[in-house]
Amino acid sequence: MTRSAIFVSCSALPEGDGDEAAVLPALADLGFTVSWAPWDSGADFESADVVVLRAAWDYPERRDEFLSWCESVPALSNPASVVRWNTDKTYLGELLDAGVPTVPVEIVQPGEKPRWPKKPFVVKPSVGAGSRDVARFDVAGPEAEKHVAALHGDGRTALVQPYQSSVDTQGEIAVTYFGGVYSHAFTKSAMLGSGMDASGLYLEEKLAAAVPAPQVRAVAEDALDAACGLLGILRAELLYARVDLVRGDDGRPLVLEIELTEPSLGFRQADAGAPLRFASAVRQQLA
Ligand SMILES: Nc1ncnc2c1ncn2[C@@H]1O[C@H](COP(=O)(O)OP(=O)(O)O)[C@@H](O)[C@H]1O
Ligand SMILES: [Mg+2]
Missing domain, CATH: 3.30.470.20 (ATP-grasp fold, B domain)
Known part of the structure; x- marks a missing residue:
């Protein structure tokens, strides 16, 4: 019996970064036809037997839209409820x-000010991927404040963590x-x-x-x-x-x-x- 699988990507990297090269033949051996499609491509995700999130790396800027799309896909792995929880590092x-x-974390919502650590620390968005917008600071001061303000300015929650050297x-x-x-x-x-x-x-x-x-x-x-x-x-x-x-x-x-x-x-x-x-x-x- 043939089953269809879609590997989900993003338009900038429609077939991911090549890491799954050996996975496609392994699935073919078990009777799957596998195709790639960006999550926002309008492909027919509803009729696939399984839809696997693999390279949807552009969701952080469009999380709400991405989560609604996830909810529209019945056979999504991992499922939408898991994605919702996991795409916010709070x-x-x-x-x-x-x-x-776990690495200690201070969650700093827009409008709030962090208690700055005395040692080197990291400021990053609570919704983020690929290390984008993650910055290390040696000391508290205007640079770190600017980074938090920039995240807050975009409506994003910031996380402050001690830098793990x-x-x-x-x-x-x-x-x-x-x-x-x-x-x-x-x-x-x-x-x-x-x-x-x-x-x-x-x-x-x-x-x-x-x-x-x-x-x-x-x-x-x-x-x-x-x-x-x-x-x-x-x-x-x-x-x-x-x-x-x-x-x-x-x-x-x-x-x-x-x-x-x-x-x-x-x-x-x-x-x-x-x-x-x-x-x-x-x-x-x-x-
Ligand atoms: N608290 C930390 N201490 C040291 N390095 C960190 C810390 N937080 C993030 N980093 C560095 O930044 C990278 C990206 O941060 P991470 O929390 O993994 O977010 P994401 O991978 O989702 O963008 C990590 O792989 C690590 O190299
Ligand atoms: Mg990471």
């Missing part, structure tokens, strides 16, 4: 409240799950200070395959369980999930973000089984 506060070791030495680690089951992991070097890719949608990342340390795996698992608890879903309902972690000053792993919307899944860095596991997870969603 969920980090919920993870902290749930006891998950381990990213400069160890980078961050991305731990990926398909259908709620661990698949593989990869490291990303420090992003702030690197250049934009040609599409202007993300900072160029340097990725490498990695085996997560036991502590890292344990925190990533706890983070995923907590996220599913907050969402009221089972882990198996998530076609894909990526937990990004850094080491805190004391060396303990902290969650930097949970990516349930359109994360790069690092197939190019992963073992040859990763695309097969992904294809199997897609089948599971339809079972």
